[in-house]
Amino acid sequence: MAITYNINIKTGDTGEFILKSDLIVAHCSTAIQLAFFYKPVILVIPNELSENTSWFATIERFCKLLELKSYRSKEISNLKIFPKVNKEKYNQYIEKFIKINTSKNGFTWEIIFENLFL
Secondary structure, three states: OOOOOOOOOOOOOHHHHHHHOOOEEEOOOHHHHHHHOOOOEEEEEOOOOOOOOHHHHHHHHHHHHHOOOEEEHHHHHHOOOOOOOOHHHHHHHHHHHHOOOOOOOOOHHHHHHHHHOO
16 A cells, blocks of 8 residues: 655745755755755655666765665655664765865855955
8 A cells, every 4th residue: 555645845945945844855966965954864766767877876975975775766655764863974974065164154155255355
């Protein structure tokens, strides 16, 4: 028996939606970086996506870096529990790819703007 989900799909401010979400279902997207505000992530590989593509490799790299499991689209209905957030791995990812710990917290445009007029 297939599980049916009542999912409300919206368009708009992705960052705001992620911030308010309990679970992030993602694939190979730059928006996934916003999920590292300690949100559980399920990485989805479309059923039709070949393992010989760069998209597949990118999803698998996310899995390895964050110790997550990826799922083919057809497997999602079999999930019974949300994945756990591995804060240590998320922090390592943030440090390596998004922001070094010693840098200022803020939006890139704010930091650039402040430094333009020094």
